[in-house]
Amino acid sequence: MNRLYHVALSPFCRKVRLTLAEKKIEVELVEERYWEQGPDFLRRNPAGKVPVMKMEGRTLSESQAICEYLEExxxxxxxxxxxxxxxxxVxxxxxWFDDKFNQEVTTKIMGERVWKKVMKQGYPDSKNVKSGLSKIKFHLDYMGWLLDQRRWLAGDMMTLADFTAAAHLSCLDYISDVDWDRSSNVKDWYAKIKSRPAFRSLLADQMSGLPPAPQYAELDF
Amino acid sequence: MNRLYHVALSPFCRKVRLTLAEKKIEVELVEERYWEQGPDFLRRNPAGKVPVMKMEGRTLSESQAICEYLEExxxxxxxxxxxxxxxxxVxxxxxWFDDKFNQEVTTKIMGERVWKKVMKQGYPDSKNVKSGLSKIKFHLDYMGWLLDQRRWLAGDMMTLADFTAAAHLSCLDYISDVDWDRSSNVKDWYAKIKSRPAFRSLLADQMSGLPPAPQYAELDF
Known part of the structure; x- marks a missing residue:
């Protein structure tokens, strides 16, 4: 059985989970609280982060490299x-999303509001949260502009680019930090992707001590 | 004529330059001091960073996406x-190098010792420099371990992985911050890659006000 070591609200793990589910590759999910881990985890992945996938005796890491491998x-x-x-x-x-959006938005908002709490690293720094909430507007507008010209983010077919963007946005949506009213294009796009069977496992995620926002799992949001 | 908007000591630009040169794709290099730029540059690349490539009427950004496109x-x-x-x-x-090495080493050392100076953002923070100089040892050891088992970093042929690693290390070598005596494997590997014709343009780079370290362009270092 393939195994994916993951954390529920990691966008990088979610991107791999969406790709696996869309391609109907069965996988056992193992929660990896890597910040509490010792040498065992580092032996699995010297980069010391998730996702890590065990597949046919091989250990794979780096979400984009894993997704391209699955695609091939x-x-x-x-x-x-x-x-x-x-x-x-694509x-x-x-x-764009794993680098720029992640640095400007995901780490700023999730880092302060979720990870500091989960990893017991103190209180959120509101300056970072504010900066993330301000930058996400620019990204939603950029997505809206792309979707003015295209059915999906990278063109006429659904691709890894949509999964990558949805992976980040779905984490932020868990804590209700996406303003879906900003762009009807983006809202429609997310509604389409959210209703795919591949998305179901993400919508069932629960972080202990941090329940999802009420609209998180709703297909009509 | 293809055009690459770049900065001399950016590892992401160097990776693309190496790939272009190895594939003998002619390109005009245009220095892009993006931190001094206005709307023109942002119009070329909404991500606001280098490299940006103009190729057959198209504008390309993101170094890994560009290199994979050139490969295809x-x-x-x-x-x-x-x-x-x-x-x-690969x-x-x-x-690994563009993300982990970049965060732990390149931005720590180059960020403090080069970019703060060039961008007139104050004095180097020695804590960051120290942290980068300490972490680079771990990375050189990891490379040495890989090269114990392989001719090149990702296997038996020279690949984008070697260019990516060499792009980062060559920037640090410009300011003499790589201890080549730490691993003879890594030194031999770098000597091989440094002697390729594709590397020549990098070895001729000069940042104004910041001359390269004496061994930087030497093939026998």
Whole structure:
């Protein structure tokens, strides 16, 4: 059995979970509270972070590398287009969300409001939260602009770029920090992706001591 | 003519420059002091960073997405193996250096010793420099361990993973912050990669007001 060591509200783990579920690859989820871990976890992944996947005797890490590997080995359904230009656009947007959005928004808001609490590292710094809440507007507008021209974020098909963006936004939505009224394009896009069977496991997530916001699992939000 | 907007000591730009040069794709280099830039640069790249490439009328950003695009459109010489396992390992290591190494070492050392000076943002914080100089040892040891088992970082052929690692290390070597005596494997690997024609343009780089360390361009270092 394949095994994914993960944390419920990690966008990087969620991106891999969505990809696995969409491709119907069965996997056992193992919660990895890596901040409490010792040498066992570091032996599994010297980078010291999640996700880590055990698959057919191999240990895989780095979410984008894992997703591209899954795309190459289990090509159906495809989550990347075939043409190099389309593939470039998917990868550019994956990097946009995993790098820029993550630094400007996810780590600022989730880092302060969730991880500090879970990891017992003190109280949220409201300056960071404010900065994240201000920056997310720019990103939602950018997504809205993309979706003005395209059915999905990277083009006419649903791709890893949509899963990457949805992975980050769904974590923020768990604590009700996404203003879905800002862009009807983005809201419609999220409603489409949220209603996929691949999303179900994410919507069932519960962090102990931190219940999800009421609309989190609602398909009509 | 293709155009690459870049900064001399950016590892992300260097990775793209190495890939372009290895594949013999001609490109005009344009220095982009993006921290002094206004709306023109942001129009070229809404992410507001380098590298940005103009190629056949298209504007490309995000170094890994650019390199994968070049690999798919100009496959000779190959910088990725053909098997999914080998490709996974290349991507894992690219992420290792662009993410983990960058955060723990490059931004700590280059950020304090070079970018604060160039961007006129004050004096280096010695705590960050010390932390970077301490962490780089762990990374050099990890590279040495990989190179104990492999000719190149990701396997038996030279790949994007080697270019990514060399891009970061070459920036640090410009200011003489790599201890090449720590691992003879790593030193031999860097000597091989440094002597490639693709590396020449990097070795000719000069930052105004910050001349390179004496051994920087020497093939025998």
């Amino acid at each position: 080995t289990v090509p159906t359904p495809p989550l990347m287009p075939r043409d190099p230009e389309g593939r470039y656009e 990868r550019r947007l994956c990097a | 459109t100009v496959p000779t010489p190959p910088l990725m193996p053909r098997d999914p396992e080998g490709r996974y390992e 991507r894992r290591l690219c992420a």
